[in-house]
Amino acid sequence: MNLAKTIRSKQNGADAERNAKMEAEIGQILATEEKLIPSSGFMAAVMERVRQEAALPPPIPFPWTWAVLGILLVGGVFGWGAFEIFRLGGFAVSLPTLSSLAIYLPRIPAAFVAPVESAGWVVLALSVSLLCWLFSRRLAGSGGLL
Amino acid sequence: MNSTTSAEEDLTAVEQVLGGDAEAFEGIVRRWQGPLINMAWRYCRDRSRAEEMAQEAFIRAWRGLSHWRHESSFSTWLFALAANVYRSELKRFPTETLPLDSAREPSGPASQQRELEEGRRQEAIRRAVLALPLRYREPVILYYFHEMDLAAAAATMSLPEGTMKARLSRARALLRRRFPGLEEEGASHPSRKNKDAARVGHPDFFNDEHAQETGKEAAN
Numbered sequence: 001m002n003l004a005k006t007i008r009s010k011q012n013g014a015d016a017e018r019n020a021k022m023e024a025e026i027g028q029i030l031a032t033e034e035k036l037i038p039s040s041g042f043m044a045a046v047m048e049r050v051r052q053e054a055a056l057p058p059p060i061p062f063p064w065t066w067a068v069l070g071i072l073l074v075g076g077v078f079g080w081g082a083f084e085i086f087r088l089g090g091f092a093v094s095l096p097t098l099s100s101l102a103i104y105l106p107r108i109p110a111a112f113v114a115p116v117e118s119a120g121w122v123v124l125a126l127s128v129s130l131l132c133w134l135f136s137r138r139l140a141g142s143g144g145l146l
Numbered sequence: 147m148n149s150t151t152s153a154e155e156d157l158t159a160v161e162q163v164l165g166g167d168a169e170a171f172e173g174i175v176r177r178w179q180g181p182l183i184n185m186a187w188r189y190c191r192d193r194s195r196a197e198e199m200a201q202e203a204f205i206r207a208w209r210g211l212s213h214w215r216h217e218s219s220f221s222t223w224l225f226a227l228a229a230n231v232y233r234s235e236l237k238r239f240p241t242e243t244l245p246l247d248s249a250r251e252p253s254g255p256a257s258q259q260r261e262l263e264e265g266r267r268q269e270a271i272r273r274a275v276l277a278l279p280l281r282y283r284e285p286v287i288l289y290y291f292h293e294m295d296l297a298a299a300a301a302t303m304s305l306p307e308g309t310m311k312a313r314l315s316r317a318r319a320l321l322r323r324r325f326p327g328l329e330e331e332g333a334s335h336p337s338r339k340n341k342d343a344a345r346v347g348h349p350d351f352f353n354d355e356h357a358q359e360t361g362k363e364a365a366n
Contacts, residue, residue: 023318026325029268030275030290036187038179042197046175046204053208054168 066135077128152177156220163211175204178221182228188287189232190241191273199235203228218301225302229288233280241276274321282317285310 155173162170182203186196207227214223275286284303289310292298300310 019319019322022322022325026271026318026321027290027294029271030286031294033184033188033272033290035180036184036193036196038183038200039197042179042183042201043172043175046179046201047169047172049201049205050168050171050208053205 060139063139066138070131070135073128073131077124153219153221160211160214160220163208171208174207178204178224182224185225185228185287185291186232188275188291189236191276192241195241199232200228202235203231206231222298222301225288225298226304229284229302233284271321271325274324275317278317278320282313282320285313286317289314 155177159170159173163174179200182200183196186199186203187193190196190199203224207224210227214220218226275283278286285299285305288299288302289296292302296307296310296314300307303310305313
């Protein structure tokens with residue numbers, strides 16, 4: 001029993017030693033890599049590209065302020081649109097929260113509703129278009145394109 | 147070159163470049179072209195591609211120079227950036243190279259066969275590194291590129307040294323198991339070694355071992 005144990009431990013030790021030796025050899029081979037010398041035109045090629053990049057106009061910075069305003073505006077428009085769909089689509093009747101909300105909304109005479117609503121949409125569409133135009137002009141102007 | 151002097155020169159060059167002097171970047175390229183090309187070579191073992199990748203790394207460094215926060219040395223930042231560039235380049239276009247230019251001239255007719263065998267065997271082991279799974283390949287490449295400086299290799303990969311050490315150990319074990327005839331030297335098992343060398347480029351070369359090793363590392 002003890003003899004078998006001794007033989008096994010000796011064998012394990014020999015295996016471990018053999019593995020370490022092999023790994024050391026692999027390490028030695030990987031460590032002794034020949035060094036490449038850069039080709040003569042390498043630095044010139046890199047500097048040529050650097051000069052090209054330096055000659056380009058600086059990239060247009062992303063206009064976060066305007067983007068946030070735009071997102072808020074678009075969100076507002078969609079939100080309003082969704083509210084209108086709910087209101088006109090008869091969901092208000094089935095939804096107690098909306099019907100209770102209707103108590104607080106001003107009551108507009110029925111004869112006024114249709115033309116005022118249409119005019120409201122037209123004004124909104126025109127405002128959004130105007131804002132888009134102003135926004136794009138501003139972007140182009142800050143990028144030096146105008 | 148003295149490393150302190152080099153660091154100072156790098157810092158000065160970076161400040162000049164950020165101040166608008168594009169030509170100051172030439173100093174950085176001159177100092178680091180060799181290391182970056184050699185690092186790229188270890189990633190792809192193709193000379194022309196290594197230069198292309200190193201060029202791309204320099205351009206990315208030029209563009210991102212203002213992002214260097216001085217938390218680490220310029221060289222650490224540059225090597226980490228280059229490693230990212232090389233990794234993504236090789237993901238986009240994986241490489242399968244034939245190292246023809248690595249074959250050396252035989253020194254005499256008698257030793258010709260042995261030298262060729264030895265050269266082929268060493269190249270097979272170096273190419274086998276490229277066939278390792280990525281998580282083990284990069285630690286090996288960077289550890290030996292940094293002349294066995296574990297801390298530098300770990301910094302380049304932004305990994306803790308312990309993880310780096312564990313991956314290196316697994317990588318060595320994978321390589322050892324794939325080259326069982328390594329210890330007995332070339333003469334005894336030339337056919338086995340040629341077989342190993344031929345299999346190195348195969349996509350499944352390490353797959354079965356990798357599955358076992360990944361399981362072991364996850365268990366640790």
